[in-house]
Amino acid sequence: MGTLKQFKLPDVGEGLTEGEILQWLVAVGDTVTVNQPLCEVETAKAAVELPSPFAGTVTALLHEAGTTVDVGTPIITIDVGGEGGGDAAAADAAAEPAAGLIGGAAPGGRTAVLVGYGPRTTEARRRPRRAVVPADADYGSGGQERPPLLATAPDMTTKPVRHGGLEVGRQAEAHAASVDAAPSRAAEHGRRRPRPLAKPPVRKLAKDLGVDLTALTGSGAGGVITRADVEAAAAGPAPVTELRPVAAPTAGEQRIPVKGVRKHTAAAMVASAFTAPHVTEFLTVDVTRMVKLRSRIAARPEFAGVKVSPLLFVAKALLLAAAKHPMVNSSWDEAAQEIVVHGQVNLGIAAATPRGLVVPNVKDAGRLSLAELAGALTELTETARAGRTAPEDMTGGTITITNVGVFGVDTGTPILNPGESAILAFGAIRELPWVHKGKVRPRQVTQLALSFDHRIVDGELGSRFLADVGALLSDPGTALAF
Secondary structure (H helix, E strand, C coil): CCCEEEEECCCCCCCCCEEEEEEECCCCCCEECCCCEEEEEECCCCEEEEECCCCEEEEEECCCCCCEEECCCEEEEEECCCCHHHHHHHHHHHHCCCCCCCCCECHHHCECCCCCCCCCCCCCCCCCCEEECCCCCCCCCCCCCCCCCEEECCCCCCCCCEECCEECCHHHHHHHHCCCCHHHHHHHHCCCCCCCCECHHHHHHHHHHCCCHHHCCCCCHHHCECHHHHHHHHHCCCCCCCCCCCCCCCCCCCCCCCCHHHHHHHHHHHHHHCCCCEEEEEEEEECHHHHHHHHHHHCCHHHCCCCCCHHHHHHHHHHHHHHHCHHHCEEEECCCCEEEECCCCCEEEEEEECCEEECCEECCHHHCCHHHHHHHHHHHHHHHHCCCCCHHHHCCCCEEEECHHHHCCCCCCCCCCCCCCEEEEECCCEEEEEEECCEEEEEEEEEEEEEEECCCCCHHHHHHHHHHHHHHHHCHHHHHHC
């Protein structure tokens, strides 16, 4: 009998507590090498592949695909070889993760937890996908991009849920396809109780005081259990759980577990909406000159191979306006009671993906030329739609653009991305009658909506910022004056 090693689910992001195993890339009996991808895991921020820290033979997969696992829980057992005491000791030493590999030492004294540390000897394997987009979608007449193609798994036979012509995504299909197998899995492993919503410090407090979080009803935003809830439960009598009748399912009803990216997005939006005082202003802009400039710019050789979309010009206009009004590119530090004015603009772009809304960002976007910015936006959106956004690209954003125009929508009231003070919604470009040089003529017109944190950005600053963005889109030549 060889030496068995168990690989525990690592923290693949900033303090994440759980992840869902989307699919296994190995099976029992397979021989694996160091850094070979073992499985694909979806966290609250992205889907990542976990590489093996050991070389050996897979003896057990401890959780099925579709299971949500807490960080630190063993997920796979690998036989790394070794017979007898001396050989076993040598195998233990050989199996210890080397510096730079997952679970081993990393630069700066950290623990390497993400894919990409150390050498990689195999190629990542991903489930084949097909794209589905409604044939009758209307995206406006301004030459805007079509909406992201939602990926679905071709091996599923159940009919996915649809909303507005778009498929909910792979998560819905996987859930529907697993309904028949659920009873057997429940009998084998037992049903997992819903994980209560509470921050790590609150969980620790509950553990220290002997309070069962599953028996509490959170008083915080979105049902989050607070420190006060735990302290009240510890001081008073044990709470009585109210038994509520379960509503009978209606014909055609389907339930989709809220987890992963969708769960994180929901919690973040609730926290943002009830923490930062939102104010939204609107501006209608004639962008005919911008549309004409787009055609000339796209023909230039330095833009070959990248997408020159209206979003590119909106992003550039926002960056120029943010340099003129740096307070818009700020954050509110509640603990220190300080406003943090960022030294660079990490430009977030809200992207719809099969797993839900994600907001990856271009680091220090203000230093990029127009051609470099076009390449960065193209790479960012393609990577997000493929589900390959790195966790570090999902954090550190300072200001965001949401391009609702690709769905044929004129505008909206966007909710701030947590930790940011402004978000700009860019609507569909439409040909409308417009007074131009004293006459009513058909012009290309769009609507902008700027939501901002009124603790940092007052009405005057928000209005000046939005007016500058609109002026740059109406007459791109004014950029020379910035």
